[in-house]
Amino acid sequence: MPIIAVAxxxxxxxxxxxxxxAATTLTSLLKNVVFSRVYESEPVGYPDQPWFLNQVCLGETxxxxxxxxxxxxxxxxxxxxxxxxxxxxxxxxLDILFYDQWVMNSALLTxxxxxxxxxxxxxxxxxxxxxxxxxxxxxxxxxEVWVATKDQLSRCFPKT
Numbered sequence: 001m002p003i004i005a006v007a008x009x010x011x012x013x014x015x016x017x018x019x020x021x022a023a024t025t026l027t028s029l030l031k032n033v034v035f036s037r038v039y040e041s042e043p044v045g046y047p048d049q050p051w052f053l054n055q056v057c058l059g060e061t062x063x064x065x066x067x068x069x070x071x072x073x074x075x076x077x078x079x080x081x082x083x084x085x086x087x088x089x090x091x092x093x094l095d096i097l098f099y100d101q102w103v104m105n106s107a108l109l110t111x112x113x114x115x116x117x118x119x120x121x122x123x124x125x126x127x128x129x130x131x132x133x134x135x136x137x138x139x140x141x142x143x144e145v146w147v148a149t150k151d152q153l154s155r156c157f158p159k160t
Contacts, residue, residue, distance in 0.1 A: 001031065001060040001061060001062055002060065002061060002062075002099055002100040002102075003058060003059070003060055003100055004030070004058070004059060004060075004061055004065075004068070004096060004097075004098065004099045004100070005056055005057070005058050005096075005097040005098050005126060005129070005130070005133075006026060006056065006057050006058075006059070006072075006094055006095065006096060006097065007054065007055075007056055007093075007094070007095040007097050007113070007121075007122050008022050008023070008026075008054065008055045008056070008057065008092070008093070008094060009052050009053070009054045009055075009090075009092070009093040009094075009095075009121070010052060010053050010090070010091055010092050010093065011043065011049060011050045011051060011052040011053070011089050011090065012050070012080075012089050012090060012091045013080065013091045015052075015053045016038075016053070018079050018091050018092045019038065019053055019055055021075075021079060021092075022075060022079070022092060022094060023035060023055075023057070025071075025075050026057050026059065029059075029061065029063070029068070029071060030057070030059025030060060030061050031059060031060040031061070032059060032060050033057055033058070033059040034057065034058050034059070034129060035055055035056070035057045036055055036056045036057070036125030036126070036128045036129055037055070037125065037128065037158050037159070038053055038054070038055045038158070038159040039053070039054045039055065039121055039124055039125055039156045039157060039158055039159060040052070040053060040054075040156065040157050040158075040159045041053075041054050041120065041121035041154060041155065041156035041157075042154050042155045042156070043087070043089075043154075044087060044119065044121075044154045045086070045087030046085055046086070046087040046088045046089075049088060049089040050089065052121065053159065054121040054122070054125065054156065055125060056097065056122065056125035056126050056128075056129060058129050058130065065096055065099050065102070065104060065109055065111055066106075066108060066109060068096060069096060069108065069109050072094040072095075072096070075092065075094060076090070076091075076092045076093065076094060079091045079092040080092075081093070095113050096109065096111060096113065097112060097113045097116050097122060097126070098111060098112040098113070098116070098133070098136075099111050101134075101136045102136070103136050103137060112135060112136065112137060116135070117135060117138070117140070117145050117149075118149075118153070119153065119154070120150065120153035120154050120155070120156045121154070121156040123142060123145060123146050123150075123153070124146075124156055124158075126142055127142060127143065127146060130142065131143050
């Protein structure tokens with residue numbers, strides 16, 4: 001079964017509750033699910049908003065990416081997400097980071113996630129779970145990217 005990575009993010013409302021609800025749903029949708037620690041991270045792209053809680057999960061699925069995307073959008077909406085500014089505040093955001101070693105470009109979804117290697121709040125939790133993962137577009141290993149870029153990326157810290 002394909003292995004996927006999903007990013008979870010939240011900065012509005014009951015942040016811990018949003019992550020827990022997403023984790024419950026992801027555990028029912030995916031098999032052999034594992035979660036990283038939760039990280040607190042500064043906003044990127046739209047700085048005038050609260051800091052985020054972020055987490056990454058890995059799991060196996062037979063669902064195709066667009067079917068998963070649809071389910072993730074439903075969950076986001078159920079947690080109160082409404083249309084807003086790009087990179088703006090939101091109760092819940094779920095992003096497919098990678099789907100095995102697939103490369104996919106469509107109007108609805110790009111895999112691997114186009115900003116995966118630019119986000120500390122994605123790289124740091126992924127390093128806990130799959131440090132040797134190699135980006136199929138660039139051929140770079142996650143560990144290499146982190147060492148080369150961590151000082152230039154936004155701040156994120158494991159939540160205590």
